Amino acid sequence: MSEPETKKSEYLVEVKDLKEWFPVKTGWFHTTPLKAVDGVSFNIKAGETLGLVGESGCGKTTVGRTLLRLYEPTGGEFYFNGExxxxxxxxxxxxxxxxxxxxxxxxxxxRMTVEDIIGEPLDIHHLYSSRQERHDKIMHLMELVGLNAEHATRYAHEFSGGQRQRIGIARALAVDPKFIVCDEPVSALDVSIQAQVINMFEELQEKLGVAYLFIAHDLLVVRHISKRVAVMYLGRIVEIADTDDLYDHPIHPYTLSLLSAVPIPDPKTARASKRIILEGDVPSPLHMPSGCPFRTRCRYATEQCAKEAPALKDRGGNHFVACWNK
Amino acid sequence: MSENYSIPAPKKHPLSLQIDPALFEKATDEEKKQTDVMAESTTFFKDGMRRLRKNPLAVFSFWVLVVLIMIMLFAPMVVPYSYEEIITVEGVRDKGAANLAPFQYSAKEQAYMDKYGVRIFPHIMGTDELCRDYFIRVVYGTRVSFLVGIFASLMVLVIGTIYGAISGYFGGKVDLIMMRIVDIIYSLPDLLVIILLSVVFKETMDFSSVPVVGKLGTNMVSMFIVFGLLYWVGMARMVRGEIMGIKQNEYVLAAKSMGASGSRIIRRHILPNCLSVIIIMTAQEIPAAIFTESYLSFIGLGVALPMPSLGSLANAARSGMQSYPWKLVFPAASIVLIVLAFNLIGDAMRDAFDPKLKN
Structure with a gap:
């Protein structure tokens, strides 16, 4: 990565007010926008990891997919390397x-062999001049993620979950990227395999200097791998801070309840700790509550919360929170 | 992982019912190797073919078809009669050779053989009312049926797959319009269209100079056109439905995120994954087309005379059914054999290649 830093920005990834609304047919002629992502902003420096957590359906995956233009964003801007x-x-x-x-x-x-799966991005971007070069690159990638060379001619169904995820990672690394969106890469894996894969992600970051947007709902995994963590609720980021700061001094009531839900391995400590249990369900993103989206389940909600949505405000030390009352 | 082995085994509590960990010994490198051996790598196609070969009905049908195709290809070289040739003895038309039973000789042929002491090639299936060798006519009828079946299914394959793939991949409004066209075509009565087209072609076009098509006649041309126009809709619907499902898979999304073009995604990711459906549909289309050709020929809309087809042979045999039953039995039996064999193979292919039926 010896390219000269021509752009003035210190961030590799800059997302400003990203919006992704899906039209949903609600009647014969009516479509209501489903606000999967509604004004999300964050920055990631080169070689760093931003963790993105939140419960199911809060729009984490949509953020990742919209960044890669798998969905056309409804609004907002995304600068990559200042562009x-x-x-x-x-x-x-x-x-x-x-x-x-x-x-x-x-x-x-x-229906594809491992070699072809990993080689596909190379094929698409014409990143080799001979079959031999393609083969060598693929072998190098397989070694990088800990796969045997003899696996190259096999098909994906012949591998275990962890090995398959390694193949997926090798495919992502094939084009030598600077930024990888990891969309819950370990949640489908066995716990022991999770550790291996997570460690591999860290090693690769050290070796290759890639930045990750690490999407997950496992808070401990995110704490382990991320430098900064963003908490999402109903399409918005409610709190974003450096990892230790967020885990040790959470401010937003949603983050508090989320962190209190983390299972604690030791039963004695677990019994002693007080869990904050949220009442009610997540509101439908088709009928978002007015003002702050969390107010329907928030114990601190006031009238102001119903009127106006709080913006992310710096509470010192790069710790941003979107809440009126805390 | 290797450092785990250096941990000493925990001591067993004297009252514990657990197996004493000290009894365990480490696996040697050779023993560890045994777990490394993976099964022989199989592709989807190899796996399907293996299951297909295990199905006795499919194997039997396959050999029946091979024998039929061999007869179809080589019989005209061996048998000295042609499908339109009236039997002659010493250059004179043999009027007594009409409606002979299988392996029967006419009086003139018998006299000829006695006179010269030679054997005339036997009429394996007898002769028809115009003194033509029936066996060779049935063989040519089978040729026509195969030709129709394979051409029709190829046309259905190409048109249906491309149409269905485009409709299923792009979805939305494209899909809506393309599928309404399919619905319209689906509602057209095929028989009526064939009759109309053959009337039109008979009046306006002359195919007699075109090599193979000229012999088959204008009815056949209109039949092929109808197959091309109407019969692909089933295939298109099937392929579209399959693609709608495959499209949801993350590997399609992954290819998109890598920047793969639409045609690449269809070619590399979507079509290979609905190959089984396409193969099965094609295999089942062949007997359907053969059957259509047979019944059209039976009602007089098939191949042009004197070219025989199994359907027209059966139709001609209807009038003399009580006196010469074999003339109906032979063409009917070959239709049954062909259609049954293709159907059984098609079914076996579905069982072998459809991953959803895999146990």
Whole structure:
């Protein structure tokens, strides 16, 4: 990575007010926007990891997919390396942005050999001049993620979940990207395998200097791997801070309850600790509550919360919280 | 992982019912190797073929078809009669050779053989009312049926797959419009269209100079066109439905995130995964097309005379059914054999290649 830093920005990834609304048919002629992502902003420095947590359906995955233009964003801007990403310049930029998917069983084509799966990004971007070079690159990638060379001619269904995820990671690394969106890459794996894969992600970051957007709902995994963590609720980021700061001094009531839900291995400590149990269900993103989206389940909610949505405000030490009352 | 082995085994509590960990010994490198051996790598196709070969009905049908195809290809070289040739003895038309039973000789042929002491090639299936060798006519009828079956299913395969793939992949409005066209075509009565087209072609076009098609006649041309126009809709629907499902898989999304083009995604990711459906549909389309050709020929809309087809042979045999039953039995039996064999193979292919039926 010896390219000269020509752009003034210190961040590799800058996302400003990203919006992704899906039209949902609610009647014969009516469509209501489903606000999966509603104004999300964050930055990631080169070689760093931002963890993105939140419960199911809060829009984490949609953020990742919208960044890679798998969905056309409804609004907002995404700067990559200081360059505004648009539909026109996305194709060359795909060489620098890749994605690792959640389900290692459905993210690999069952009719392709491992060699072809890993080589596909190379094929698409014409990154080799001879068959030999392609083969060598693939072998190098397989070694990098800890796969045997003899696995190259096999099919994905012949591997275990952890090995499949390694194949997926090798595929993402094939184009030598600077930024990888990891969409719950370990949640489908066995706990012991999770540790291996997580450690591999860290090793690869050290070796190759890639930045991750690490999407997960396992808070401990995110704490382990991330430098900064963002908490999402109903399409918005409610709190974003450096990892230790967020885990040790959470401010937003949603983050508090989320952290109190983390299972504690020791039963004695677990009994002693007080859990904050949220009441009610997550509101439907089709009928979002007015003002702050969390107010329907928040114990501190006031009238102001119903009127106006709070913006992310710096509470010191790069700790941003979107709440009126805390 | 290797450092785990250096941990000493925990001591067993004297009252514990657990097996004493000290009894365990470490696996040697050779023993560890045994777990490394993976099963022989199989591809989807190899796996399917293996299951297909295990199905006795499929294997039997396959050999029946091989024998039929061999007869179809080589019989005209061996048998000295042609399908339109009236039997002659010493250059004179043999009027007594009409409606002979299988392996029967006419009086003139018998006299000829006695006179010269030679054997005339036997009429394996007898002769028809115009003194033509029936066996060779049935063989040519089978040729026509195969030709129709294979051409029709190829046309259905190509048109249906491309149409269905485009409709299923792009979805949305494209899919809506393309599928409404399919619905319209689905509602057209095929028989009526064939009759109309053959009337139109008979009046306007002359195919007699075109090599193979000219012999088959205008009815056949209109039949092929109808197959091309109407019969692909089933295939298109099937492929579209399959693609709608495959499209949801994350590997398609992964390919998109890598920047793969639409055609690459269809070619590399979607079509290979609905190959089983396409193969099965094609295999089942062949007997359907053969059957259609037979019944069209039976009602007089098939191949042009004197070219025989199994359907027209059966139709001609209807009038003399009580006196010469074998003339109906032979073409009917070959239709049954062909259609049954293709159907059984098609079914076996579905069982072998459909991953959802895998146990």
């Amino acid at each position: 505004l990403v648009t539909e026109k310049n996305i194709h060359p930029l795909r060489k620098q942005m890749q994605m690792v998917f959640q389900d290692p069983y459905s993210s690999l084509n069952p």
